[in-house]
Amino acid sequence: MNTVLIVVTLVEVLLLVVVLAGYLIAIAATLRRVSSTLGLVTFGVRAIESQTEPVGPALRDVNAALEQVAGALQEIVGTAQRETETTHEDAAGGITTASHEPPPSGG
Numbered sequence: 001m002n003t004v005l006i007v008v009t010l011v012e013v014l015l016l017v018v019v020l021a022g023y024l025i026a027i028a029a030t031l032r033r034v035s036s037t038l039g040l041v042t043f044g045v046r047a048i049e050s051q052t053e054p055v056g057p058a059l060r061d062v063n064a065a066l067e068q069v070a071g072a073l074q075e076i077v078g079t080a081q082r083e084t085e086t087t088h089e090d091a092a093g094g095i096t097t098a099s100h101e102p103p104p105s106g107g
């Protein structure tokens with residue numbers, strides 16, 4: 001009877017080892033696929049980095065030009081507001097009635 005229990009226990013342990021080995025092999029295969037995919041992604045990201053590298057200096061130039069345009073537009077708005085205030089002063093006989101609201105539209 002003891003011999004049968006020992007044999008059954010050994011068979012169970014052997015079966016457990018085989019199942020665990022199978023799962024470990026499956027996990028190792030999955031990790032290899034993931035590693036390969038990550039290698040491809042890394043390669044792609046480096047390609048994107050090298051292809052978009054010239055964009056950085058160009059964007060700095062574009063941003064500088066846009067800052068100049070924004071400054072010029074602010075000056076134009078300031079000039080237009082001053083002219084609007086002057087027009088209101090002339091129409092009111094020297095009394096300032098101007099506000100910062102846009103003039104009413106004729107539509």
